[in-house]
Amino acid sequence: MSDTSANSVAFVRTEQVPPSPPPFQTSGPVKWAKDNLFSTPFYSVLTIVAAYFIYLILAGILPWLANGVWGTTSLAECREVLDGVSGGCFSVLSERWNQLIFGFTYPSELYWRPALAFLIMFAAAAPVLFFKLPRKLLIITALFPFVAYYLIWGGTIFTPILALLGVVVGYFVYRRLVAGSFAAGFFGGVAAAFVVWIIGGMLIPENANETAMLQAVPSRDLGGFMLNMMLGVVCVSLSIPLGIALALGRQSNMPLIKWICVIFIEFIRGVPLITLLFVANVMLAYFFPPGTSTDLFLRVVIMITMFSAAYIAEVIRGGLAALPRGQYEAADSLGLDYPQAMRLIILPQALKISIPGIVNIAVGLFKDTTLVSVISMFDLLGMIRGPILASTEWNGVYWELLGFAALLFFVVCYGISQYSQWLERQLATDHR
């Protein structure tokens, strides 16, 4: 057989022909450009116009970035160095870096304290954000508020220890009473915590702050991006539980609770945040007796938390409404009481649906923290608009400073939004 075939046919290829590359016109970047950029004459025109605009923008920005000046000490000096060439004056960022991050009154030798708290924050946030990490890490999360408070504000160590003690005692009372009913456990726990705080508060010596190991820093010395981060983190983490409570309260069958929640939500949503901040800063001073005042930071935290809690409550109510009635009825038919039904069946599903909305509000809230600059707190934007632009050295530097602020906020907000998309994929909320 082999002989006949070898003789009767002039040439037999013994191996497969290697595939030749497709013609130049129909492959690679040329094809991609033809398909996507120049598929019709109209698209070709659009592509050229768009390319021209991109060129214009880059031609403006790139030299400005590349010629940027670092290391001068004033705008005038910066302009001398530039000598008429277009270029950014980035020296303001390096010279005022600490002020932009920590504000101008936080003692410079103590910068390591908020920086350390910031690093610990990642360790504390990790087990909450990524469910696959070992659950034991939640201990860090539970301790973080007290450690961070101690690091940032300093003062006597008894304050955070006592606060922690109150929480622990409250938790144990809750565990003891919750077997009877959830309400008894909850209110019993809160009452026990307050009893511990009040008794303990009397025991802390008067001058404990002066003799403390970490120097005390008053709230008004906080500033810069640190203040934005603190307000953002504290308010988001407080307003989610409060928002859940409000959303459940609004759906409650008990008229008193229902109406309190409805009025609270509708009132807060009907008032601009800036009005609430003015109330926190200006009006409350009239209500307190002269000479006493609550800490401004605390007042602002309460107002922002109330504001975002009202919005989050509405988002979660949307999630609750999206659940089929059958889920509620299934919980009832299993004989679960209300807290159990909510905790085990309703909320896990409702919260999953609400993630995009909650993240949306968290991002908005983080950006809204810059509003505190109008009540003369020196957050990042307040630092830029107030002290830095008002100094004789840097008056007139706008693009560099505001661009830097935009960059910082973009990094954080984009990170939050990417996390939420990852979380949605993990939880696969679309039931497909």
Add this chain to the structure above:
Amino acid sequence: MNKSVFFGALTVAGMAAGVAAAGTLDDVKARGKLNCGVTTGLVGFAAPDANGEWNGFDVAVCRAVAAAVLGDATAVEFVPTTGKTRFTALASGEIDMLARNTTWTFSRDVDLKFTFVGVNYYDGQGFMAPKELGVSSAKDLDGATVCIQTGTTTELNLADFFRSNNISYEPVPIETNAEAQQQYLAGACDVFTTDASGLAATRATFENPGDHVVLPEIVSKEPLGPLVRHGDNEWGDVVRWTLNALISAEELGITSANIAEMAAGSNNPEINRILGTEGTLGEMLGLEADWAMKAIAAGGNYGEIFEGNIGESTPIGLARGLNAQWTDGGLLYSPPFR
């Protein structure tokens, strides 16, 4: 976090709550610190530097008062206020005095119940135009487009000025001062108007300040001065006479350089009375005999403060103008120390 912050604030508030409702002077002495309201930042008048130290023309008044009352020019807690929060901060007692380029007007004095203790800067609304426009007087501005901040008294003053001179203009309304600078530089308007000191400070930030002229007309009166609450005249007197001491010191030639020499005694009895080597002026105010000496030593006399913060040697480069001593044709006129 909530409970810890809450608790921390409770203890802090508890420790701070020891302030009695006595006179402001006694409060300040007991506290050992003067709470002085300033702006959140205005070039030359008040701004913290790279080290967080407050500096400026208004800040110097705070420091002088602190030096007079407490003997220490650094014993000041600067409370930054915005245009919206300044009056409530003073009325609620959060600050003892306000030195925040605030215009002395009838309604603020009478209706808001504050006492303006004097004037530390006579300002007024002016105009700035590019040199190439070739105008030398605001009356040549017929038909010009004017960049102006909305909702301010400058807007009303501008309308009055153009109407009374029977010339027309086209306003370009603008929200903030920073925006106005950018618009003016971009050529969106021919003329930029705001307070004369603000114009000078703005011009100083331009890349080519020489290309712009500030026109000589001043179309409004803006006397800026420190103020205190109504009803505590002893405290008002302290602030008023500290300011007067700074002004008199310049008139009498007392400077921070020669004050030690002058305090040893001079043959001018008024200098001796101010510096406390003669008479009992300090005692009458409830202060030490050398109160004015400390106030002047804090930052120098009025002229030195002016030159150091906003004068012609600084980038802002304001001329003394109306703010010269009355002996030099200005409006500064301190009542006698007697």
